[in-house]
Amino acid sequence: MRLLIKAPAKINLSLDVLHKRPDGYHEVEMIMTTIDLADRIELSLNHSNQIIINSHNRFVPDDQRNLAYQAALLLKNRFRVKKGVNITIEKTIPVAAGLAGGSSDAAATLRGLNKLWDLGLSLEELAELGAEIGSDVSFCVYGGTALAKGRGEIITKLPPPPTCWVVLAKPFIGVSTAEVYRRLNINDVHHPDTNEMINAIKANDFGGVCKNLGNVLEEVTLPLHPEVAQIKDQMSRFGADAVLMSGSGPTVFGLVEHDSRMHRIYNGLRGFCDQVFAVRMMGEQHTLD
Structure with missing residues (x-):
C-alpha cells in the first residue's frame, strides 16, 4: 500500500x-x-x-x-x-x-x-x-x-481568511529560531492586536486583515538580517497590500488582492531573490479521508 x-x-x-x-x-x-x-x-x-x-x-x-x-x-x-x-x-x-x-x-x-x-x-x-x-x-x-x-x-x-494571493520571497540565508527568541525583549515590543485580526477574518474583511498583520519577532530578525528588511521594502514598493515576515523568518510574504499586481510583484522580486512563490490561501482544515 x-x-x-x-x-x-x-x-x-x-x-x-x-x-x-x-x-x-x-x-x-x-x-x-x-x-x-x-x-x-x-x-x-x-x-x-x-x-x-x-x-x-x-x-x-x-x-x-x-x-x-x-x-x-x-x-x-x-x-x-x-x-x-x-x-x-x-x-x-x-x-x-x-x-x-x-x-x-x-x-x-x-x-x-x-x-x-x-x-x-x-x-x-x-x-x-x-x-x-x-x-x-x-x-x-x-x-x-x-x-x-x-x-x-x-x-x-x-474561518478561512479573505481570498487573496500570497507572494513569498526567501533570501538565501538561515535564521535560528532559538536565537531570535533568546534575543527577544518582550517588554520592548509592539504587540499585534490578535482580537482585531480574528474579527477581520470572521468578517471576511481583507482590508482589516492587512491592517492587523503583525509579528513581534520582526523586531529581532530584521536588525540581524538586513536582507529580510530589504525584501519587505521591495515588496511594499512593488505594490503589495500588506507585507509581513512569517515566523522567525527569513521568508517575507505579501498579501495581494489583484492578479495584475501579483504578477508585477512576483516578477520584480525574482530579479534579486532566489526563491519566490505566488500561491493562494488554502482555508479549509484537513480531514482523515
Whole structure:
C-alpha cells in the first residue's frame, strides 16, 4: 500500500509573544493559515520494521533529526507497531524558512500513518501527539486557519481568511529560531492586536486583515538580517497590500488582492531573490479521508 499526502506550508498572519514560561518555552498567541505551497509525502510499508527517510534535498536529514522520522517513531513506539515504513519527502517548501515545512511533513506523516497502520486515531489525538514533536505540528495536523496559544499546541479553529494571493520571497540565508527568541525583549515590543485580526477574518474583511498583520519577532530578525528588511521594502514598493515576515523568518510574504499586481510583484522580486512563490490561501482544515 502506498499513500501520497500533501504537507502545506503555513504563514503567520499574527504572531505575538506574551511571556517566558517556567518550562523555558515562550507563551505565544498566533494566527496561522495554510497556503497552497506544499511538500509531497509518500508513505509505503516495508518489511524491515525500520523507518527509512528518502529525499533528494541535501538539507533534509534522513535520521532522527527529521521531524517526519520523529512522527513515525512516536507512533511506532506508542502503539507498538511492528511494521516499517518508507517516507519519501519531495520538498517544495524552502527549508528553515519560517513556513513550518518540517512540522507540516511531520503532521502529514502522522495523518498518513494513522491510515497506513490502521491506528484509528482522531485529528484531535494526532494533534496532541504532534505537540510532543514540535510547537507547530499540532496546527499542521489540522491545517486551515486557527488561533494557536500556549507554546503553539492549543488550537482554536477560525474561518478561512479573505481570498487573496500570497507572494513569498526567501533570501538565501538561515535564521535560528532559538536565537531570535533568546534575543527577544518582550517588554520592548509592539504587540499585534490578535482580537482585531480574528474579527477581520470572521468578517471576511481583507482590508482589516492587512491592517492587523503583525509579528513581534520582526523586531529581532530584521536588525540581524538586513536582507529580510530589504525584501519587505521591495515588496511594499512593488505594490503589495500588506507585507509581513512569517515566523522567525527569513521568508517575507505579501498579501495581494489583484492578479495584475501579483504578477508585477512576483516578477520584480525574482530579479534579486532566489526563491519566490505566488500561491493562494488554502482555508479549509484537513480531514482523515
